[in-house]
Amino acid sequence: MxxxxxxxxxxxxxxxxxxxxxxxxxxxxxxxxxHRSEPKEIESWQSALDRFNTE
Ligand SMILES: [Zn+2]
Structure with missing residues (x-):
C-alpha cells in the first residue's frame, strides 16, 4: 500500500x-x-503512536 x-x-x-x-x-x-480499501485517517492516534515508537 x-x-x-x-x-x-x-x-x-x-x-x-x-x-x-x-x-x-x-x-x-x-x-x-x-470493508473498505481506503484507509481512514485518524490524527488523534498521533500521541499513542509517538509513545509506541519510542518504546
Ligand atoms: Zn506520505
Missing amino acids: DCPRCEATLDTYTLYGKEAVTCERCGYLGVSVE
Whole structure:
C-alpha cells in the first residue's frame, strides 16, 4: 500500500487490535478497515503512536 498523500511506501502494524498504517515521509496516519480499501485517517492516534515508537 502506498501513501495517499505522497505515494511513499507505508509502514503497517497492528495497534489496539487494528491494522494501522503510517508514512514516515509526510506523517500520514490511518487504519485499514476490512470493508473498505481506503484507509481512514485518524490524527488523534498521533500521541499513542509517538509513545509506541519510542518504546
Ligand atoms: Zn506520505
